[in-house]
Amino acid sequence: MQLDELKAELHAAGFPAFTARQVFQWVYHKNNQDPASWSNVAKAGRERLAALYGLAPRPILERRGDAGGTRKFLIGLADNHRIETVLIPEKGHYTFCLSSQAGCALACAFCATGAMGFRRNLSAGEIVSQVLTLKKELGDYAGRINLVFMGMGEPLLNYENLARALRIVCAEDGLNVSPRHVTVSTAGILAGLDRLEHDFPLVKIAFSLNAPDPLLRSELMPISRREGLVGLLDYFRAHERRQRITFEYVLLAGINDSPAQARQLARLIHGIPAKINLIPYNPNPRLPFRRPDEAGIEKFRSVLLEKGLTVVTRWSKGEDIRSACGQLAVLTEDC
Numbered sequence: 001m002q003l004d005e006l007k008a009e010l011h012a013a014g015f016p017a018f019t020a021r022q023v024f025q026w027v028y029h030k031n032n033q034d035p036a037s038w039s040n041v042a043k044a045g046r047e048r049l050a051a052l053y054g055l056a057p058r059p060i061l062e063r064r065g066d067a068g069g070t071r072k073f074l075i076g077l078a079d080n081h082r083i084e085t086v087l088i089p090e091k092g093h094y095t096f097c098l099s100s101q102a103g104c105a106l107a108c109a110f111c112a113t114g115a116m117g118f119r120r121n122l123s124a125g126e127i128v129s130q131v132l133t134l135k136k137e138l139g140d141y142a143g144r145i146n147l148v149f150m151g152m153g154e155p156l157l158n159y160e161n162l163a164r165a166l167r168i169v170c171a172e173d174g175l176n177v178s179p180r181h182v183t184v185s186t187a188g189i190l191a192g193l194d195r196l197e198h199d200f201p202l203v204k205i206a207f208s209l210n211a212p213d214p215l216l217r218s219e220l221m222p223i224s225r226r227e228g229l230v231g232l233l234d235y236f237r238a239h240e241r242r243q244r245i246t247f248e249y250v251l252l253a254g255i256n257d258s259p260a261q262a263r264q265l266a267r268l269i270h271g272i273p274a275k276i277n278l279i280p281y282n283p284n285p286r287l288p289f290r291r292p293d294e295a296g297i298e299k300f301r302s303v304l305l306e307k308g309l310t311v312v313t314r315w316s317k318g319e320d321i322r323s324a325c326g327q328l329a330v331l332t333e334d335c
């Protein structure tokens with residue numbers, strides 16, 4: 001709920017005008033969701049608020065960490081679905097990798113979440129709750145956090161709840177995260193991109209590309225048969241943003257990792273202000289893909305660099321804790 005909505009609701013319920021702001025301060029600024037401890041709210045008000053609202057973040061069912069400090073959490077939803085959220089330490093800040101759906105309908109061939117299928121959209125509360133949970137893990141840390149919607153699900157197919165969550169997360173009264181520190185990663189939903197561009201022009205976009213041509217992309221990412229690659233790239237060319245587009249490219253050995261495909265990729269995105277994130281595939285025993293060897297990855301990268309592109313290789317963090325998209329939830333579903 002946004003502050004204005006809560007104000008109206010609490011006003012109608014007979015609370016003083018300032019109560020909504022107090023609630024926001026406790027819930028978001030102090031990350032305390034236990035009304036019984038809200039010392040500046042009258043006791044009767046605290047009891048009524050506790051009865052009216054379910055404020056506690058969803059419980060952590062399982063946690064795994066790796067030597068590099070990446071921590072992955074399996075969160076239980078009220079209807080027993082499970083989602084993943086990941087805390088990644090970076091140089092000078094933390095990144096929170098958030099889920100937007102339980103499961104995913106898009107069935108990308110290389111993705112554990114895609115193999116799991118679609119369960120349901122997350123509510124705005126369930127999205128924001130992940131941020132509160134990860135902030136609790138950081139204790140008193142008050143520095144910068146980046147939010148990336150790269151966990152389970154396609155965020156732009158849950159646009160209403162994503163937008164509501166972003167408004168709460170970015171509001172000064174809410175979690176006060178700069179929209180410049182938020183990235184929405186998408187497989188390419190044109191209508192959703194347009195809405196995001198309109199509603200949140202400062203939020204960064206990452207586009208999950210993964211193939212240097214439309215045909216291969218359609219094989220790897222079935223959504224590409226409906227949302228054509230050429231149309232999406234034309235959209236990016238026509239809508240120059242304040243932020244560069246990040247193209248994510250998961251490197252799959254023998255599938256999309258040859259030097260010729262790197263040249264093809266450079267031609268494909270020519271003219272779009274962009275950065276390329278190369279993500280060496282994080283193998284999953286259930287899926288028939290392999291990670292290229294380091295020499296192959298470096299060769300691919302150097303071809304793109306020769307073409308004048310900005311390229312970063314993102315070694316997936318927490319490989320040993322199965323932090324590829326959806327792996328923890330898929331594993332525990334089978335238990």
Ligand code: SF4
Nearest residue numbers: 104107108111114153
């Ligand atoms: S890669 Fe993303 S869009 Fe594709 S199936 Fe996985 S979660 Fe869905």
